[in-house]
Amino acid sequence: MITAAMLGIIQEAGEAVLTLTDGLEEGELLASRLTRAEVSRQLTVLASTLRSLPEKAMSTMPEIDWAGWRGMNSAITIGGLARDEALWFGVRSLVPATLSWLRVYRHSHPELFTYWRADALHAGSH
Incomplete structure (x- = not known):
């Protein structure tokens, strides 16, 4: 459950970065104080969440550029x-x-992305 929530945060932060920078050239991004600050914040959230993933999840996703993010x-x-x-x-x-x-991993390793909730389990047993 923790891994799935963390992957959700990574997905949301990544999508925010892409939305904020859509159509921007490098100079435009760097010249925009507010956009640059928010993109930096989202990238920091993304990097710190990736760094905090459980080791098992990290080893299941070897194609992620772990060194690049660090x-x-x-x-x-x-x-x-x-x-x-x-x-x-x-x-x-x-x-x-x-x-x-x-x-890709959502299809090949869906268990990483699955949220488990106790209330959902109990609801299904009635």
Whole structure:
């Protein structure tokens, strides 16, 4: 259940990044203080949630660029040019690839995405 909830957070944050940056060029993103700040926040949520996934879930999804996410997250906290490059790398590479792999894993490993609720179990037994 925790893994499914975390994957939901990752999905939502990734979709938010794609929505916020749709149609933007790198210079436009970096010039927009508010959009840049919100994209940075969403990428940080995404990276920290990925980092907190249970080891079993991580090993089930080897195609996720775990090292890329760690590096991007570190660079965002540094600031300056490193932050700007990491932000754009996250937006144009890491997020789309991660969301694509999550779609694949949703089909190949549906148990990772399944929410289990005690009330649903009891409702089905009546």
